[in-house]
Each structure stands twice: as structure tokens, then as C-alpha cells.
Amino acid sequence: MIALACDHTGVALKNEIKKMLDEMGLTWKDFGNNETVSGDDYPVFGYRAAKAVASGECDRGILICGTGVGIGIAASKVKGIRVCTCSDVYSAELSKRHNNSNILTMGARVVGIDLAKMIAQHWLTAEFEGGRHQRRIDMITAIENGEEIE
Ligand code: RB5
Numbered sequence: 001m002i003a004l005a006c007d008h009t010g011v012a013l014k015n016e017i018k019k020m021l022d023e024m025g026l027t028w029k030d031f032g033n034n035e036t037v038s039g040d041d042y043p044v045f046g047y048r049a050a051k052a053v054a055s056g057e058c059d060r061g062i063l064i065c066g067t068g069v070g071i072g073i074a075a076s077k078v079k080g081i082r083v084c085t086c087s088d089v090y091s092a093e094l095s096k097r098h099n100n101s102n103i104l105t106m107g108a109r110v111v112g113i114d115l116a117k118m119i120a121q122h123w124l125t126a127e128f129e130g131g132r133h134q135r136r137i138d139m140i141t142a143i144e145n146g147e148e149i150e
Contacts, residue, residue: 002124003061003103005031005049007042007071010064010108013116017062020117024124029058046074046105053102054080061103062120072105079144082137084123087111092119096126098133 002021006014011034021028031048033040042065052058065071072085084095085105095101104123106116139149 001058002026002028003031003049003052003058004028004063005033005045005061005071006064006108007033007045007066008036008038008040009066011036013064013106013108013113014062016113016117017064017120020120024121026124042071043074046071047078050075050078050081050103054078059102060124062123063103063105064108064116065105066107066109068105068107068110072103075103075105082140086119086123087115089119089122092123093126096123097129098136100128100133100137 004014004017018028031052032045046063049061049063053061063071063075068085072083075081076083081103082099082101083103083105084092084099084101086092086095087107087110092104104120106119111119142149
């Protein structure tokens, strides 16, 4: 199950991502927003989706705001969340293979719909490689837990 969320800037792109997930045979859950009028607050929607991923209700999340940055910062405040904010395919794929990112964020005002779908597709199909990369993720988790890592 893929958690989806956006603010008012990302509704059209989120709807395109929904269609793509359907075509890929992947299920999704929409945590809002679905209004295109300015005045909403991206942390609300990012937080809802991030909590669903952190709790295990959803496996991963794709979140969208104007830049992808704000909703990504909000989501990354939830324990256990590793966000990649991407506007290119290479970073998206490597963020899964090396960083085991569990939330992808994109900027609806940054990437076009076709590129965004390509980024999401690479991210969704990439697999975490483990090994030395797991050691580094364990260090990130330690930082998150307030532990010293050096
Ligand atoms: C909304 O105007 C905009 O600030 C928001 O979508 C996002 O880009 C914030 O990071």
C-alpha cells in the first residue's frame, strides 16, 4: 500500500500518480489534500502519510507539494521516515538502493508529470541493497534516537 498526500499544488500530479499505481497493480491510500485552493498547510498532509508509513499501515509514501521540500521536511520529522526529495531518476533510484528511503517527495512546480511518473516508477521498483548501506542506515537511526555515532 502506497501512502499518497499533497497540498493544493499537487492534486493534479497526485491523480496522475494514482493512475500509474493502478496500472502497476499497486494499491494506494490518499491522505489528502484534494482541494486546489491555496490556504492549506502541507505539514498536515505530510504528517498523516508519514505516520501511516512509520506505523506499517503503508509500505511507502509519495508526497507532493510545490517544491517537494516542505512536505518532505514535515514527513522526515516522523521517527523511522527517510525522505528523498527528487527531481531526477538517478537520485530516486539510489535513494532506495542505498538509503532505503521510504518516502519520495516531488515538487509539482518543479517536475513535469511525465518526469514525475518516471521518477516514481524507478523509485518504486528499486530494491534496497543492504550490506554496508544497512550500517549507515543504522547510524542514521542512532542519530534519530539521540545516540552518539562517533
Ligand atoms: C505552497 O505555496 C508552497 O509553499 C508549498 O507547496 C511547498 O512548495 C512548500 O515547501
